[in-house]
Amino acid sequence: MLEVEDKTPLPKSDEPATEALAFRDEEGELNPEFLAAAADAIEASEADRLQQLVEGFHESELGDLLEALEPDQRPRLIELLGRSFDFAALTEVDEAVREEILEELETSTVAEGVRDLDSDDAVTILESLPEEEKAEVLEQLPAIERVALQRSLDYPEDSAGRRMQTEFIAVPPFWTVGQTIDFMRETADLPETFYEIFVIDPAGHLLGAVALDRLLRSKRPVTIQEIMDDEPDRVKATEHQEEVARLFERYNLVSAAVVDEAGRLVGAILVDDIVDVLEEEADADIKQLGGVKSDEELSDTVLYTQRSRFPWLFANMCTAFLAAGVIRVFEESLERMVALAILMPIVASMGGNAGTQTMTVAVRALATRELGRANAWRIIRREAAVGILNGLVFAVILGTVASVWFQSPQIGLVIGLALISVLLFAALGGIFVPLTLNRFGVDPAVSSGPFVTSITDIVGFFSFLGIATVWFRL
Amino acid sequence: MLEVEDKTPLPKSDEPATEALAFRDEEGELNPEFLAAAADAIEASEADRLQQLVEGFHESELGDLLEALEPDQRPRLIELLGRSFDFAALTEVDEAVREEILEELETSTVAEGVRDLDSDDAVTILESLPEEEKAEVLEQLPAIERVALQRSLDYPEDSAGRRMQTEFIAVPPFWTVGQTIDFMRETADLPETFYEIFVIDPAGHLLGAVALDRLLRSKRPVTIQEIMDDEPDRVKATEHQEEVARLFERYNLVSAAVVDEAGRLVGAILVDDIVDVLEEEADADIKQLGGVKSDEELSDTVLYTQRSRFPWLFANMCTAFLAAGVIRVFEESLERMVALAILMPIVASMGGNAGTQTMTVAVRALATRELGRANAWRIIRREAAVGILNGLVFAVILGTVASVWFQSPQIGLVIGLALISVLLFAALGGIFVPLTLNRFGVDPAVSSGPFVTSITDIVGFFSFLGIATVWFRL
Structure with a gap:
């Protein structure tokens, strides 16, 4: 019976106690607890x-650990692990963290760490170094690697050339x-991973590509020409990474050739980098819609965060003053009827939220190219109809509640009318603002918010106080 | 000189005129114009x-075209294209559009279209059929395919088993x-694409995997056992697709084995499906933060959209009434000093926006697992510090402007004090609300918004009107 009752797992004697500490x-x-143990070490x-703790860690786990540690512990972890530290882990941390860590490391350490990496990872790390140190690190690399990395670094930031x-x-x-x-079989120095082989002419122009499964399924005497796809997926090295990501997403790619202006093959871009780009992009949209800069990270300092959030709050303050100016026009009405002051924030807040709903949908649809010239009018009509419908529904609800609360059916009627107008304008603002910004080449995710809420605030206060002033002859 | 001046491109005589119409x-x-031509046809x-127009189209292009057409034209396009219509295009459209189209098609058409698809695409289509029709379609399929599809469909919605x-x-x-x-080389009926081959024992248990490039690099007499990765990336068939996506993202995977409870290999999940899952997830977060249901699509009808946006607006209305209730407490103060009514929306709006900033960062960090028990306190302290700092800065700015506007330094002082308190509470609300909801298993993206803004509204009105009442002895 003892075996049945004893539910405590026996420690396995052949494993060290630290093994029991799970990373996640x-x-x-x-x-x-794992974090504490690592920090202690x-x-x-x-x-x-420390070595024992991170034994067998994937680069992404090492990266997560680095981010979770205190800033001064991060470079010390790398120094302690020495050669066994996989520099690819540095590509998995926030840019700010990467820059901070690299600042603390010797250039010789960085050069040695970068040598073993795939070129795309090496470029990510080199990008984060100040110009001078970047040159120093490059100098310490063998000529072939140096030239290849330098070529990637010559392409614009966030281009396919940098990610390839x-x-x-x-x-x-x-x-x-x-x-x-x-x-x-005979070449030792192949890329770490690849999903297709490319076909080129003697001048290096891309002629085609063969997926590995196709290669495996073909008989030995067949020529590459016969089985290659002669319209392989290709992107220009100067193309922005977001455009490349859309392409991967649209055509379900895992790999694409990167070519220069002359159509010569210069690299390959793989889906794992694209997954990171898509995540970054979604992250940026989410943050920008919430009024936060796209590069804000949990690891940023208080001062940096405060300063980066300031502009949006400042823009909001300006529009709030505009709205207050509208209220001041009706100062006398408010003095005569204080119920208006109590109810007016409700109208403005309903408008702000309805406007945000429409704006969110519009901004996202613009980002994914679902909204464009071909369907803009259809979507505008739909949003306007939704706005009027919700306006009618909430006019009834809010009107009734306000009538009862202030014992005045007239005040219910006034708030109801105001609500229909504000929800219609919220819908129109929510769609026209992003569309217009997009037309003029401004990212709608960044700047739609303040415009939309200032429209809804102003329309909200103006219509509610205006209708009330006329109705009650205040 | 004529050649230089004449910049009009000559039509190539061997291409039909419709070729000139670009899809994008x-x-x-x-x-x-392309859309109009297709609609005409x-x-x-x-x-x-029509056939000529969509010649050589990728499934995703066909999908985009379907979405852009009027709803009644969609099934007609499929009927007109007949056998040459690639049913994979239906996996590229919004779920609502897919359901609508499938409703109009004969089950025999669907059965024939589904037969040629990879099982993951077939499942996506079958999922969108009502139970009865699903059974009918399955009945018309060959037994082997039917069994495989049925097994996938038996796994829970949004699980790895459905996507595999x-x-x-x-x-x-x-x-x-x-x-x-x-x-x-000898087997005709291989999967359309694959990036690794799996290794199993006679009972079907997963033993390992070999990446195709590894296979290609190895010599013919080498056994699979020698080159296989004996800890292959694997997910349980019942695992939620979002967990699977995090795994792919974290470890840069392109393919993973799907196993049942007993560790038997039942399928493979590929990165292209994961890219879609990540996009869906980001989409859902963005929409939910903006107060829109995660499955709202541009193709939804007005009535559906109105009803789906109603609950959030309703929740917002309730919190707005709460805030109005707070204002009503200070009815007398407002009657005596109408400037308060003019300025109070500014305080509330600053709080709302600051709270949204913090909340956005917190919700996103929770979704990507960057925020957790290990660093929660650090982030709370940081947000509180940012809130107080921005509170101080805006207290000075807003206080000065209000003093000048209302010719009263005292009113500037009051609004400044109120602002410090509301920005601190906004920061705390912005982080504690998502953390708490997450702790109780509620998705913070869906429900944080109304809680945070009701906190900031109530604190905003209460502190501004409260401080004013005490200060001016109203």
Whole structure:
């Protein structure tokens, strides 16, 4: 019976006690106990214990650990782990954290760490270095790597050229499947991962691509030319990464060739980088709609965060003063009828929320290219209709409640009329503001909010106080 | 000189005129002229012209075209294209559009269209059918396909089992690389795309996986066992798709094995489906933060949209009444000093916006697992500090402007004090509300908004009117 009752798991004697510390709990959150143990090992400069803790960690786990540590512990972790620290982990942390860490490290440490990386990861790290140090690190690299990295770095920021991997396999079209497979078996220095091989002419122009499964399914004597896709998915190196991401998303790609202006193959871009781009983009949209700068991260300092949030609050303050100016026009009405002062924030807040609903849908649809010239009018009509309908419904609800609350059916009628007008204007503002900003090349996610709420506030206060003044002859 | 001046491109005589109609313009938006031409062809029931227009279209382009057409034209396009219509296009449209189209089609048409699809696409379409029709379609399929699809459909909605592809390659560990490659060359009925082959025991348990590039690089006599990764990336079929997506994102995967409760291989999940899941998830977060249901689509009807947006506006109305109740407490103060009525919306609006900023950051960080128990206190302290700092800054600005506007330094002082308190509470509300909702298993993206704004409204009105009442002895 003892075995049945004893539910405590026995410690396995052949495993060290630290093994029991899971990096993540069941919900996927970082385990605070693990973090404490790692911080302890760093503070005590116990390289062995730290090594044991992070044994077998994936670069993304190392990255998460770095972010969770206190800022001064981060470079010390890297120094303690020495050669066994995988620099790819630095590509998994926020840019601000990466910059901070790199500032603390010796250029020779960085050069050594960068050497073992795929070119796209190396570029991500080099991007985060100040010009001078970047040059120093590049100097310490072997010439071939240096040239390849320098070429990537010469492309504009956030372009396909920066995200691409310069390691790829490219064969001539007259090779056979057998030759190609033998080549891959014999070459030690292949890219770490690849999903297609490219076909080029002697001048390096991209002719085609063969997916690996296609290659595997073909018989040895077949030539590459016969099985290659001669319209391979390609992007220009100067193309913005978001455009590349849309392409991957639209055509379900895992890999695409990157070519220069002359159509010469210069690299390959893989889906894992695209997943990161899509996440960054969604992140940026979410933050911007909430009035936060797209690059704000949890790791930012208080002062930086305060300053970065200031402009939006300032813009909001200006529009709030505009709205207050509208209220002041009706100062006398308010003095005669204080109920108006009590109810007016309700009208404005309903308008603000309805406007935000429409704006959210419009901004997102613009970002995903679902909303465009072809359907703009249809969507505007739909939003206006939704606005009027919700206006009618809430006019009845709010009107009734206000009538009862202030024992005056007339005040119910006035707030109801005001609500219909504000919800219609909220719908129109919510769609026209993003469309207009987009037309003029301004990112609607960043700047729609203050415009929409100032429209709804002004229309809300003006229509409610205006209708009341006329109705009650105040 | 004529050649230089003549900039009009000559029409190529060997291409039909319709070729000139691009599906998308340079900005990636659907070309309205193309849409009009397609709609014309459908209205005139000219199958040939339509066929010519969509010749060589990718499934995603066909999908975009379907969405852009008027609802009654959509099923007619499918009927006109007949066998040449690729049913995979239906997986690229909004769920509501898919359901509408499928309702209009004969079950035999659907059954035939589904037969040629990968199992994951077929499941996506079958999911959108009402139970009865789903059974009818399944009945018309060959037994093997029916069983595989039925098994996927038996897994819960939005699980890995629903998203997986049931076509995969699985070999025993004792096979050689040569045997495996020969098998793939000789088997006609392989999955359309795959990036790894799986290794199973006779009972179907997953033992390992071999990436295709690894297979290609190995010599023919090497056994699979020697080169396989014996801890392959795997997910349970019942796992939620969002958890699977986080895994792909974290470990940069392109493919993962799907196993049942007993560890038997039942399918493979590929990165292109994961990209869609990530997009859906980001979309849902953005919409929910803006007070819109996550499944709202541009293609929804006016009535559906109005009803789906109602609850959020209603919740907002209730909190607005609460705030109005707070104002009413200070009715007498307002009667004596109408300036308070003019300025109070500014305080509330500043609080609302500051709260939204913090909330946006918190909700997003919770969704991406960047915010958790390990760092919650650090983030709370940071947000509180940012709130107090911005409170001080705006107290000075707003206080000065209000003093000048109302010729009263005292009113400036009062609004400044109120602002500090409301920005601090906004920061605390913005972080505690999402954290608390998350703790209780409620999605913070859906419900944080109304809570946060009701906190900021109530604190805003109460502190401004309260401080004013005490200060001016109203």
